[in-house]
């Protein structure tokens with residue numbers, strides 16, 4: 001491949017890349033979460049009268065929303081003669097999720113055309129009624145950490161709103177959010193008590209043989225999804241370290257890197273996703289403008305983690 005691959009606009013190449021990007025790998029932590037959530041949901045169906053919740057937190061790109069995506073795939077909406085059944089209700093909380101906004105976020109997800117009208121109490125009452133009518137068995141509130149954007153008084157009311165929703169509907173609630181979500185939930189002991197377990201999703205790691213094995217398995221699974229026929233740098237053991245450094249174990253960063261490297265490969269008319277394609281893609285996606293000694297795929301890489309100030313993984317534990 002030349003040093004600067006020409007990225008063009010071939011519908012065929014773009015379709016191949018889009019298809020690669022739309023695949024989801026059922027790795028261990030994803031399937032463990034799906035199993036736990038499935039059990040909480042079933043408990044809610046068979047034994048009502050108990051408020052149930054779960055918090056899953058983790059850094060950006062660790063795969064939280066993908067859990068929701070998978071749950072929605074497994075239990076899609078379906079039309080019945082007189083109503084729409086919504087087994088899993090997915091709601092992305094707005095940037096300022098006051099009680100009133102949470103009410104309208106829920107109503108909107110349920111398809112209510114008047115989601116913006118009424119007081120907070122009225123919206124939540126209507127949402128609870130609609131949830132019952134639609135057979136909702138699990139509510140997912142994604143971007144839960146947005147609650148921290150509210151001033152303390154509104155934040156407390158918003159947390160109480162979620163707790164009351166659990167108490168009134170007995171529908172289990174899954175909260176998904178950044179690491180800061182744990183502290184937000186703990187600030188409201190009643191909500192915190194209802195949200196067990198609290199799961200912290202960790203990025204992949206290479207710290208010991210078992211984790212290294214899991215990360216290599218992930219790379220192999222991505223390799224198998226590639227629309228190319230040749231070997232790839234993903235299954236070359238000498239690239240495991242650089243690939244780990246380049247994404248810090250975050251599947252979101254890894255897939256972004258692979259998307260660009262795959263484009264470079266296909267536009268370069270190659271059947272082998274090479275280390276050079278990764279090097280090129282890294283400085284265009286993960287760390288724009290990085291110096292050669294900070295690119296894990298460059299021969300000049302100094303080997304230090306990319307966690308310095310201004311580097312891609314500086315703030316990932318926030």
Ligand SMILES: Nc1ncnc2c1ncn2[C@@H]1O[C@H](COP(=O)(O)OP(=O)(O)OP(=O)(O)O)[C@@H](O)[C@H]1O
Pocket residue numbers: 021023024025026027030058059060061062063064065066067177178251252253255256
């Ligand atoms: N299991 C998977 N298989 C393949 N790709 C995945 C998987 N999980 C995540 N990804 C890729 O990583 C991207 C980021 O994942 P996701 O949106 O779930 O992260 P997140 O933790 O919700 O991040 P944020 O906190 O920024 O919302 C996805 O868009 C997808 O491209």
Ligand SMILES: [Mg+2]
Pocket residue numbers: 064065066142
């Ligand atoms: Mg997300």
